[in-house]
Amino acid sequence: MEQAPILVIGHKNPDTDSICSAIAYSHLKNKLQSGRYVPGRAGRINNETAFVLNYFHIDVPELIEDVNTQVMDIEYRQTPGVKDNISIKAAWKMMRELDVVTLPIVERDNLLEGIITINDIAKSYMDDLESDVISRAKTPYANLIEVLEGTLVSGNPHNHIIHGKVIIGAANPHLIENVIEQDDIMIVGDRVDTQICGIEMGVGCLILCLDAQVNPLVLQLAKERECSVITTKLDTYTVARLINQSIPVKYFMRRENLLTFELDETVDSIKDIMSKKRHRDFPIVDDMGHYYGMVSRRNLLALRRKKVILVDHNEKSQAVDGIEEAEICEIIDHHRLGSLQTISPVYFRNQPVGCTATIIYQMYRENNQEITNEIAGILCAAILSDTLLFRSPTCTPLDEETAKTLADIAEIDMETFAMEMFEAGSSLKDKTPEELFNQDYKVFQVENMRIGVSQISSINQRELDKVASIMQEYVPQALSSLPIQLSYVMLTNIHKQSSDLLAFGPDAIRYSAEAFHAETEDNICHLPGVVSRKKQVVPALVSKLQEEL
Numbered sequence: 084m085e086q087a088p089i090l091v092i093g094h095k096n097p098d099t100d101s102i103c104s105a106i107a108y109s110h111l112k113n114k115l116q117s118g119r120y121v122p123g124r125a126g127r128i129n130n131e132t133a134f135v136l137n138y139f140h141i142d143v144p145e146l147i148e149d150v151n152t153q154v155m156d157i158e159y160r161q162t163p164g165v166k167d168n169i170s171i172k173a174a175w176k177m178m179r180e181l182d183v184v185t186l187p188i189v190e191r192d193n194l195l196e197g198i199i200t201i202n203d204i205a206k207s208y209m210d211d212l213e214s215d216v217i218s219r220a221k222t223p224y225a226n227l228i229e230v231l232e233g234t235l236v237s238g239n240p241h242n243h244i245i246h247g248k249v250i251i252g253a254a255n256p257h258l259i260e261n262v263i264e265q266d267d268i269m270i271v272g273d274r275v276d277t278q279i280c281g282i283e284m285g286v287g288c289l290i291l292c293l294d295a296q297v298n299p300l301v302l303q304l305a306k307e308r309e310c311s312v313i314t315t316k317l318d319t320y321t322v323a324r325l326i327n328q329s330i331p332v333k334y335f336m337r338r339e340n341l342l343t344f345e346l347d348e349t350v351d352s353i354k355d356i357m358s359k360k361r362h363r364d365f366p367i368v369d370d371m372g373h374y375y376g377m378v379s380r381r382n383l384l385a386l387r388r389k390k391v392i393l394v395d396h397n398e399k400s401q402a403v404d405g406i407e408e409a410e411i412c413e414i415i416d417h418h419r420l421g422s423l424q425t426i427s428p429v430y431f432r433n434q435p436v437g438c439t440a441t442i443i444y445q446m447y448r449e450n451n452q453e454i455t456n457e458i459a460g461i462l463c464a465a466i467l468s469d470t471l472l473f474r475s476p477t478c479t480p481l482d483e484e485t486a487k488t489l490a491d492i493a494e495i496d497m498e499t500f501a502m503e504m505f506e507a508g509s510s511l512k513d514k515t516p517e518e519l520f521n522q523d524y525k526v527f528q529v530e531n532m533r534i535g536v537s538q539i540s541s542i543n544q545r546e547l548d549k550v551a552s553i554m555q556e557y558v559p560q561a562l563s564s565l566p567i568q569l570s571y572v573m574l575t576n577i578h579k580q581s582s583d584l585l586a587f588g589p590d591a592i593r594y595s596a597e598a599f600h601a602e603t604e605d606n607i608c609h610l611p612g613v614v615s616r617k618k619q620v621v622p623a624l625v626s627k628l629q630e631e632l
Contacts, residue, residue, distance in 0.1 A: 536616055
């Protein structure tokens with residue numbers, strides 16, 4: 084199997100820093116190391132991020148909804164598929180060579196048609212089959228020649244046997260006349276009179292054993308009567324014993340109610356099914372039915388967990404679904420230490436700066452790697468976004484210095500670009516309440532309580548007032564279905580550098596009022612000078628909740 088990509092991904096409900104840092108870091112990793120690093124996103128991008136990527140002509144990363152181990156991550160066996168017209172003998176030989184007990188049968192374009200197992204082949208040998216099974220199975224003459232190691236002296240190897248039964252011409256012609264029927268297959272020795280009798284009685288095929296020479300008269304008569312003639316070095320007994328092995332596998336294969344697994348199914352979902360079925364192997368297909376390989380219980384012992392690098396977060400609640408099943412290789416972040424645990428030691432870089440993009444740029448410099456205009460542009464945009472053009476208290480001198488350097492490389496004016504970006508991002512019209520709530524939403528674990536904090540920013544206060552009214556109606560209804568106990572919505576005015584904090588849930592407004600010593604109006608705390616969720620809002624709420632819990 085080809086080397087699986089290593090996914091570089093940010094948090095759910097990604098912001099500009101999360102997306103741009105994932106793109107830039109995967110670009111750096113691909114320059115430094117062998118391997119395939121691919122940026123991803125754990126949610127829908129917002130308007131601001133869409134503006135940035137479009138401005139610098141960079142594709143939106145692929146949406147990754149979960150990183151659970153899937154069937155495609157298993158080192159499954161890539162047993163080649165075979166056509167349904169190969170002989171039972173050829174299938175048996177292939178199974179022995181490949182050391183497998185199941186062969187997949189495929190149609191055109193590698194679509195799975197059925198399977199045949201060693202048990203199916205054994206059954207074909209042991210069952211009492213009728214003498215006309217060769218014709219009922221529409222056996223190709225090519226199969227007959229292959230199995231009997233024969234030579235076609237007369238006839239078309241591409242024809243199929245569709246009528247008649249198998250008989251042995253061991254008696255004299257007078258007795259044989261009583262059993263021969265039209266299109267029968269007759270196994271004979273070197274008795275010319277018996278051969279001629281069979282042809283005159285209308286047999287469809289003569290099989291001459293022990294390399295018997297074909298009499299010219301017999302050959303001429305066979306051609307006139309369109310009777311195929313095959314010679315073989317095998318004796319009559321051996322031919323009679325082997326002839327049924329020429330039957331095509333489609334006659335015995337299973338095609339109904341096949342138990343298959345799709346490439347994108349999770350391993351957890353197939354384990355239970357596999358434990359309850361006695362099958363040794365299960366075909367793997369895609370959603371269109373194209374065959375990829377076979378998986379057995381033994382393959383589950385060699386799982387390849389998805390490899391991921393996390394940027395701009397280290398909280399399990401914020402990570403892409405299934406993160407506990409993945410192999411975390413690195414974490415690059417600028418937030419507080421969260422709840423993620425890793426199986427083995429990982430490279431973990433966490434710096435107290437205003438933006439992950441600042442750290443990513445440092446890593447470019449530390450590794451002496453040039454940075455393109457496009458990558459410089461998106462990293463600069465991420466810093467401007469996370470620091471609100473250096474107005475956020477999370478901003479450090481390193482962030483500002485880095486952004487200026489990147490702006491020079493990208494050839495942009497920071498003030499002008501930032502205003503265009505904020506304006507694009509603050510356009511909240513035409514969004515549903517759910518989209519507004521989730522566009523920049525994070526969950527934090529405090530003791531045994533989970534709180535959600537959503538931030539909605541704009542340069543237009545009237546727009547924020549409308550959003551406040553929408554959130555007052557939406558959040559109380561949505562809260563019961565969310566896996567959280569408390570919900571807060573930050574409505575941040577970028578120009579005024581202030582936020583209104585809406586509180587929902589039992590005692591939510593009391594916690595926020597006491598945490599910020601702020602004035603409240605109904606369920607709203609007015610927070611002048613507060614624009615950072617990471618540095619101003621979450622630490623204060625967490626500290627207050629820890630006192631109470």
